[in-house]
Amino acid sequence: MASTPNWAAIDSDPRFQALHRKKTTFLWSLMIISVVYYFLLPIGAAYYQDLFKTKIWGPVNFGILFALSEFVVAWTIAYVYTRKANRDFDAMSAEIVKTIK
Structure with a gap:
């Protein structure tokens, strides 16, 4: 039977x-980036209407592309976190678990 960790x-x-501390700092940084990027869409649509109405290709305008880019940013942030966690945080936690029983 496995023992309970101390x-x-x-x-x-x-x-x-x-x-x-490292993980909290990193997560807050990602959170700030995502929130700022998220709010750029409504702010841009409200205050920069001419830019957001600019046609890029056929019926697709800058506003639609910017809205779709929110998905790209979200997946990128998830990827960045996963890489950092796998490379740094998991190694640090494994070292702690190995020495403390």
């Missing part, structure tokens, strides 16, 4: 605190 020891470990 959560108090993990929480007080300076490596865990560093991991938590």
